[in-house]
Amino acid sequence: MSAVTIDDNNLDKIMNQPETVAAPTIEAPPAKPRRTPFLQTERGKALTEALAKALRAALPPLIGIALFILLWQIVAASGGENGLPGPAKTWQSAQALFADPFYDNGPNDKGIGWNILHSLYRVGAGFGLAALVGIPLGFMIGRFRFLAGMSAPIISLLRPVSPLAWLPIGLYVFKETEPASLWVIFISSIWPIILNTAAGVARVPQDYLNVARVLNLSEWKIFTRILFPSVLPHLMTGIRLSIGVAWLVIVAAEMLTGGTGLGFWVWDEWNNLNVEHIIIAIFIVGFTGLLLEQGLVLLARRFSYE
Amino acid sequence: MDKYLQIENAEMVFDTKKGRFVALTDVNLSVKQGEFIALIGHSGCGKSTLLNLVAGLLDASSGVLLLGDKEIKGPGPERAVVFQNHSLLPWLTCFGNVYLAVERVFGGRETKKQLRQRTQAALELVGLAHAMHKHPHEISGGMKQRVGIARALAMEPKVLLMDEPFGALDALTRAGLQDELMRIVHETRATVLMVTHDVDEAVLLSDRIVMMTNGPAATIGEVLPVTLPRPRDRLALADNTHYHNLRSRVLEFLYQRQLKHAA
Ligand SMILES: Nc1ncnc2c1ncn2[C@@H]1O[C@H](COP(=O)(O)OP(=O)(O)O)[C@@H](O)[C@H]1O
Ligand SMILES: [Mg+2]
Secondary structure: OOOOOOOHHHHHHHHHOOOOOOOOOOOOOOOOOOOOOHHHOHHHHHHHHHHHHHHHHHHHHHHHHHHHHHHHHHHHHHOHHHOOOOHHHHHHHHHHHHHOOOOEOOOOOEOHHHHHHHHHHHHHHHHHHHHHHHHHHHHHHHHOHHHHHHHHHHHHHHOOOOHHHHHHHHHHHHOOHHHHHHHHHHHHHHHHHHHHHHHHHHOOOHHHHHHHHHHOOOHHHHHHHHHHHHHHHHHHHHHHHHHHHHHHHHHHHHHHHOOOOHHHHHHHHHHOOOHHHHHHHHHHHHHHHHHHHHHHHHHHHHOOOO | OOOOEEEEEEEEEEEEOOEEEEEEEEEEEEEOOOOEEEEEOOOOOOHHHHHHHHHOOOOOOEEEEEEOOEEOOOOOOOEEEEOOOOOOOOOOOHHHHHHHHHHHHHOOOOOHHHHHHHHHHHHHHOOOHHHOOOOHHHOOHHHHHHHHHHHHHHOOOOEEEEEOOOOOOOHHHHHHHHHHHHHHHHHHOOEEEEEEOOHHHHHHHOOEEEEEOOOOOEOEEEEEEOOOOOOOOHHHHOOOHHHHHHHHHHHHHHHHHOOOOOO
16 A cells, blocks of 8 residues: 655545545634625715716716707708818818928928917017016006006007007008017007006005005015015906907917918918818817916916915 | 103094094193003094004194104104004015014114024014914914014014004903013013003003093093002902902993993
């Protein structure tokens, strides 16, 4: 008789022998408490609730967008052959357009990326100049009643002028389109900055100014420690409105001046009768404006106290 | 010095839309150095106006105001003001608010380190060392008022002017701050002119109570010396007959002689 050694190889064999019987289980081990499914735990509930809330918040805009696209499709389809391009066609065209946004085939044929950047640059430069002039002017008008009286009639007369009415003056004075379009941005975006800054200065609480008077602060300290921080929220509103106006105006101005930029591109595509591109341009203008606005709102929130 | 702060025949007339409004007339008062004066009177009688005249925030229509033999012309840091609504700058921390004042008064002669030490000492004096780097909106109303006091004291003013500094606080907080103010004034030997409409506060804190008649053309009706020994303890005073006599004198002035008819 040979000794049976148990090793990995014959273990299975032994276990499967008919005479090897599994020891009867004396008692079933107590059932482990079942783990609560994740969605029924506190955290799970919080998660589902947050998801439901997000869904409820997202639902109306999503339905709105869907309806808009549907309406667009209907309008496009009802036009037949010569109707507006539909959403699908426009989408395809947009994909092709954004596949290569930064090509450069000479002065009048540049990628869409370049055109957007050119428009943004003009808005930035024109607005920058407006801020450079408008912010100090607003502070002075707000602080000195005499200046406010002096400037009131001029501002009320010039502010309602349609921005593009300034373009010929710019063209005449500068003889070139680039500075002329900056001039249009400058003159149309300066009013919100001046007016909001001045209103902010006029609304600095008397208490703060009394503190300044009791401390006998220098005009510079009054400006840096009291006026400027106190006016900053108003100033941010002015900047937001001003960039909004600048963005509205630049597209129109570029249609007239030509060369580069989103406005020029819209006009160029109109001449090419590429209606899909015109529609895409409208979306780009809207989307960029939205981003600018939201960015500035976020920035403004950082500067509000309490 | 017997006459540190002097107000002589001060009159204040406001030009309003309805014409001239005489707020104060014939106001005469002299305050000794280190004295604590409480200014009491019905609402609208001209307490703030008088305080603002001393602060220099208003110019008297006629009469003379002198501080240490120099005429008061315009506001200045030697007459620090604790405003009723604290008037802290919300964009500066507690430290920053006090530092602004310290820098203005001592900036020319002291190093930045010394200025910071002064600021810190002032905040410690009012028990706010722990909240130094908080912004005003992060602290309670009582704490804000303490920062206001710290700011004023840090300037080492010749006179500390307070316009109902505890008026907006609840009773418990107010009592705590009154006790603290007593301690601080004792430590710093400050000269104080404090507007209040609280009779207990006036008796507890002051050396003299200046009682004002009702406006228009308000003036000083009576001056009551508060001859209670210091340090004063609000609990011990509760059954001090002299304290109660003083209290009734003020109440009698306010509610019998200057009864304000409901408008
Ligand atoms: N700048 C001002 N112009 C016109 N009237 C004022 C002005 N300041 C205060 N007054 C009037 O002077 C009177 C006293 O005011 P105030 O000193 O604030 O009273 P109190 O501080 O005792 O409540 C009131 O009738 C008030 O209407
Ligand atoms: Mg008052």
